[in-house]
Amino acid sequence: MSDLISHSTDLLPQPQNLTITEPNWQSNASWQPFEFDSADGQISRAWACSRPEAQALLEEVPFPKGSGNEAYEALFSPDGVAVRARDQAGLICFDSLRSQMEQLSRGESGVPCCRISDWPDLGVRGIHLDLKYFMHRVDYLTDVWLAELHRFRINTLLLEYEDKFPFRRYPELAAPDALTPAELTRFLARARGLGLRIIPLFQTLGHWEFILRHERFRSLRGGENGEYHTEIRPNDQAALKLVFELIDEILVYHEEDDWFHAGGDEPWFLRKHYRDNSEALVATFGRHMRQVCQYLISKGKRPLIYDDIFRNIPEEGLDRILQELPRSTILCFWDYGVSLSWPGPATLESLRLYRKHGFDVLGLACHNWGSIVPYYHEQTLRNTLEMLHVCREIGALGMINTTWACFRVPLPLSSLGIAVTGARSWNFSLSPKLMNVELAFSRLHFGLQDQRLIHALYQIGLQLEFNSDLGRPFNLPHFYYMDAVVQYGSHEQREKLGSSLDLYDNADCRYIVGRKLEMIRNSPQQLNAIEALNKLDLLARAAEETLVSIGSDVLENQPLYHLILWAARFKQHAAQRMLALLGKGSALPEQLLVESEKLKIGFRENTRWFLNEAEIRRELAYLFEGEEALMEEEIQLAPI
Numbered sequence: 001m002s003d004l005i006s007h008s009t010d011l012l013p014q015p016q017n018l019t020i021t022e023p024n025w026q027s028n029a030s031w032q033p034f035e036f037d038s039a040d041g042q043i044s045r046a047w048a049c050s051r052p053e054a055q056a057l058l059e060e061v062p063f064p065k066g067s068g069n070e071a072y073e074a075l076f077s078p079d080g081v082a083v084r085a086r087d088q089a090g091l092i093c094f095d096s097l098r099s100q101m102e103q104l105s106r107g108e109s110g111v112p113c114c115r116i117s118d119w120p121d122l123g124v125r126g127i128h129l130d131l132k133y134f135m136h137r138v139d140y141l142t143d144v145w146l147a148e149l150h151r152f153r154i155n156t157l158l159l160e161y162e163d164k165f166p167f168r169r170y171p172e173l174a175a176p177d178a179l180t181p182a183e184l185t186r187f188l189a190r191a192r193g194l195g196l197r198i199i200p201l202f203q204t205l206g207h208w209e210f211i212l213r214h215e216r217f218r219s220l221r222g223g224e225n226g227e228y229h230t231e232i233r234p235n236d237q238a239a240l241k242l243v244f245e246l247i248d249e250i251l252v253y254h255e256e257d258d259w260f261h262a263g264g265d266e267p268w269f270l271r272k273h274y275r276d277n278s279e280a281l282v283a284t285f286g287r288h289m290r291q292v293c294q295y296l297i298s299k300g301k302r303p304l305i306y307d308d309i310f311r312n313i314p315e316e317g318l319d320r321i322l323q324e325l326p327r328s329t330i331l332c333f334w335d336y337g338v339s340l341s342w343p344g345p346a347t348l349e350s351l352r353l354y355r356k357h358g359f360d361v362l363g364l365a366c367h368n369w370g371s372i373v374p375y376y377h378e379q380t381l382r383n384t385l386e387m388l389h390v391c392r393e394i395g396a397l398g399m400i401n402t403t404w405a406c407f408r409v410p411l412p413l414s415s416l417g418i419a420v421t422g423a424r425s426w427n428f429s430l431s432p433k434l435m436n437v438e439l440a441f442s443r444l445h446f447g448l449q450d451q452r453l454i455h456a457l458y459q460i461g462l463q464l465e466f467n468s469d470l471g472r473p474f475n476l477p478h479f480y481y482m483d484a485v486v487q488y489g490s491h492e493q494r495e496k497l498g499s500s501l502d503l504y505d506n507a508d509c510r511y512i513v514g515r516k517l518e519m520i521r522n523s524p525q526q527l528n529a530i531e532a533l534n535k536l537d538l539l540a541r542a543a544e545e546t547l548v549s550i551g552s553d554v555l556e557n558q559p560l561y562h563l564i565l566w567a568a569r570f571k572q573h574a575a576q577r578m579l580a581l582l583g584k585g586s587a588l589p590e591q592l593l594v595e596s597e598k599l600k601i602g603f604r605e606n607t608r609w610f611l612n613e614a615e616i617r618r619e620l621a622y623l624f625e626g627e628e629a630l631m632e633e634e635i636q637l638a639p640i
Contacts, residue, residue, distance in 0.1 A: 010111070011100050012419050012440045013153050013426035015118040016066065022113035025076045027102045038063075038084075043091050048080030057082035064090065066119025070155070074116040076101060089155070092195035093118070096151055100444060107447070122391065124197075124362060124398025125425040126156030127418055130405040131164035132210065133500050135175075138183045140610040142190050145411055150194040151444075152422030157191055158261060158400050160201040163210040167249060173211055177614065184253060192256075199304065200254050203263035204243045204292045205270075205285075206231045209498035217242070228269045228496050234288035244295055251299060258302055262292045265306035265334070268495035278317050285309050286321040293326045304330040304362065311350050318350065322357040330397065333390075334364035338382040340390055351394045363391040367401040367417030368409045370461055371480045372567050377458035380417055385432055388424050399425055406481040406500045408619065412560050412610060413567070416441060416457065447555025456543035457564060460571045464532050468519055476520075476529055477536060477574035479509065479622040486512045509626030517581055517630075530584050533575045540571035563606045570599055570623070577627050581634075589631040596624055 011018075034054035036044040042063055046054035057075060061082045064071035072090040074083040074097070081098065085091040097116070104111045127149055129141070136145070149157065163175040166184060179187070191198055212221050212229045220239045222231035232239040247260075254260070267285070274281035293303040303326070310318055310331070331354050333347075340347060354361050365387035367380050374380045384401060391399045401421045403414060419441045420434065438451040446453055465473035465482075471491025472482050484501050485491045487508055501507040520529050547565045554561045577592045579585030600620055607616055 010104055010109075010440050010443055011097065012151075012437065012444060013423040014436070014440075015097070015116045016427060017117040019115045020112045021115060022078065024110050025078070025101070025113040026105050026110075028080070031080050041087070043085045043087060044083075045085075045091065046080055046082040048082075053079055054082070058084070064119070065117060068119055068123060071119035072116075074098075074118070075114075076111075076116070077113050089195055092150070093120075093153055093155075096153055099151070103444065107443070108449070120153070120155075120426045121428040122388070122396075122398040122425040124156050124400065125154050125422060126158055126197075126199075126362075126398065126400030127154050127367075127421065128158040128160065128201075128364070128400055128402040128404075130160045130162075130403055131179075132160070132162035133405040134408045135164060135177045135405075135612070135615055136411055136610050137612050138179060138187065140411075142183075142187045144610070146187075146191050146194055146196070148415060148418060149196065149422075152419045153426050154418065154422050155195060155197060156199065156398070156400060157196045158199045158201055158402075160261075161250065162203075162207075165250060167246070169245060169249060172214055172216070173246075175210075177612065188253060197259070198254065198257045199259045199261050200250050200257065201261035201263060202247060202250055204247075205234060205264050205288060206267040207263060207265070207499075208232055211242075213498075222267075222269045223496070230496060230498055231267050231269050234267070234270060234284050235291070240288075240291060243292065247295070247299075251301070258300070259304060259330070260296050260299075260301040261304040261332070262289070262296060263306060264289050264292075265308050267309070271309065271312065278313050281309070282313055282317040282321045286324055290325055293329050297326055297328065302328050302330065304332055307331045307333050307350070307354070310354075311347065315349075315353065318353060319357075322354065322359065325359075327358050330360045330362055332362045332364050332400075333396075334366075334402070335387070336366040336369055336379075336383055336402075338379060338386060340383075340386050348390070348394070351390070355394060361391075361394060361396045363387045363396050363399040365399060365401050366404065367421060368403045368407055368414045370407055370409050370463070371475055371478065372409060372570070373413050373457060373461040373564075374409055374417060375463040376416060376461045378461075378463050381420055381434060382432070384417065384420055385424065385434075388428065389430065392428055408481060408622070410563070410607065410610065412563060413457075415445060415560070416454065419445070444556075446557055446561060448550065448553055452546050452550055453554075453561070453564070456546045456568065459539040459543040460564075460568050462536050462539055462571075464536055466516075466520065466523075466529055467525070474516055474519075476516075476532060477571065477578055479507075479512065479626070483512050483516070486515050507622065509621060510629040511626075513581070513626035513630055520582060526582075530579065530582065533579050537572050537575040537579075540568050540575065544568040544572065559606070559609055566599070566602045566606045569602070573599055574623075577631065581627065581630055589634050593628060593631055593635075596628055600624060 030049055031047040034046050034051050038044050044058050046057045048054040048057055057080050061073050061075050061084050063084050064073050064086050069087045069089045070093045072083055072085040072094045083094045101111055164178045166178055166181050167173045209229045211217055220232050222228040222233050289305055296303040365384045367384055368374050369380050387399055420437055423437050438454045442448040442451045464476040466476050467473045470485040472485045474483050474486055481500050484494050488494045520526055573595055576585055576587045580587050604616055
């Protein structure tokens with residue numbers, strides 16, 4: 001019997017209570033499902049060879065003691081499996097557990113017969129799906145990714161459409177790869193069938209560049225002279241009319257979903273314009289978001305909005321805006337740092353003020369901040385655990401971990417973040433150590449008996465940002481979303497035009513790489529940059545060696561294993577070519593160009609199962625085009 005399962009750590013999430021009754025449990029193909037009526041409306045179900053045997057199993061299972069509708073009690077015995085759940089939500093949670101038990105029982109270590117009493121510590125355990133910029137294949141999202149949320153006990157999906165919604169009244173707003181009505185209907189049906197609460201997210205103040213870039217809507221642009229493509233003029237009646245029209249289109253697909261996120265974060269011009277006049281900021285922002293929230297309430301929806309503007313307002317003004325905001329509004333506190341201190345030490349005071357005024361709160365962390373691979377070790381896992389701690393401390397409804405498309409991190413490489421979110425929001429722990437989760441994830445997701453693959457992920461997820469005078473740092477080894485500031489010339493210009501070059505599909509990769517090289521060469525931090533690139537090369541090389549050594553042991557998710565192996569090789573290549581372009585590396589441009597071609601072939605082979613051809617081509621351009629152009633120029637200029 002596995003020592004790990006004796007501590008209930010091979011299951012994700014860990015059950016609240018697990019008692020071992022016998023050494024080995026095996027699923028039996030001859031077991032059939034039997035349902036039984038319960039006078040109190042609870043669900044009773046068993047899997048056994050006959051109905052009398054199923055009834056006998058259920059007599060040993062008490063009704064759920066834990067709080068909430070997801071609580072359940074279960075028995076895994078040699079004669080079958082039985083469960084009592086408070087309602088359908090509890091049965092869905094049990095189904096994910098049963099699937100893991102069946103998978104583990106087929107492994108070398110096996111699992112024991114046991115009794116389980118289980119319930120969640122946090123009611124809302126969510127993941128955000130951002131569809132803009134970096135679009136994954138719809139069949140992957142529907143058939144694979146949603147199942148992964150269910151597997152790790154996620155019960156909430158924050159769905160941000162932007163230009164991937166099939167707009168009908170204004171079809172120019174829909175990107176070429178937007179969801180079709182049929183695709184969206186199937187996706188939503190699948191999500192609801194897996195027990196996910198769906199929260200559509202549509203921005204209603206800032207982040208409007210996908211709309212305002214069109215000449216048809218230029219009169220709605222914010223700023224002194226309409227220079228902000230990212231922001232509508234707050235409280236403008238023509239702008240609000242369009243906001244409400246677009247909300248109505250989205251609501252056609254979400255009649256049965258009771259929450260709606262109206263955004264409201266990062267209105268760059270508004271915040272800058274009223275920097276020294278918090279009273280005017282309170283009045284302007286508060287009136288606009290109040291109108292949006294009231295409109296959603298009139299449509300039978302409970303509104304959610306971001307809170308970052310609130311945290312820039314002195315307490316007196318904040319007190320006033322909270323008094324005027326509809327009390328049913330859920331305030332979403334977001335912070336992606338490891339200490340949750342943005343924008344300052346008053347964070348917890350703001351959250352307590354929200355609760356004092358009677359507002360429900362959700363915490364939002366970020367689990368995919370990274371470049372190709374999330375910055376797991378240095379950033380995202382610590383951010384997730386810290387946000388969960390704060391949510392428990394202030395009595396939040398729960399937590400949603402965001403997945404921002406601008407990072408262009410493939411969703412399969414973010415799976416560990418989903419697992420940690422589900423594990424720790426279901427069964428909360430103050431411990432910053434994740435060894436048990438790492439081990440369980442390795443076994444369930446890859447069929448491995450140790451966490452060496454996870455440590456390889458940590459190595460290639462090294463964060464390498466170089467500070468610049470552009471208002472934001474840029475990524476050292478290869479293209480990254482914040483490299484938009486390099487092309488735009490400043491972060492201020494990025495605030496006006498949009499957070500990513502993907503929207504305009506006009507990235508000048510050769511210019512971006514050349515400008516980065518110029519800034520590094522002219523910086524007193526050049527030696528630090530070279531040292532960091534050499535460190536990445538060494539870590540990625542070590543990760544590759546580890547991954548190759550365990551390749552034959554990977555029994556599950558082999559396509560994902562090969563993608564991680566590709567990422568380790570690419571990170572080495574990216575570090576080496578940047579060093580070569582800086583004149584500080586040993587690899588020759590000719591060698592690097594040959595390796596570049598191999599890596600491009602490998603990327604296509606290892607991503608076609610979740611990316612479409614257009615997205616693959618765009619990503620290859622970002623990752624290779626600029627560096628290749630400069631290396632080819634070096635070869636042409638080299639003396640014969």
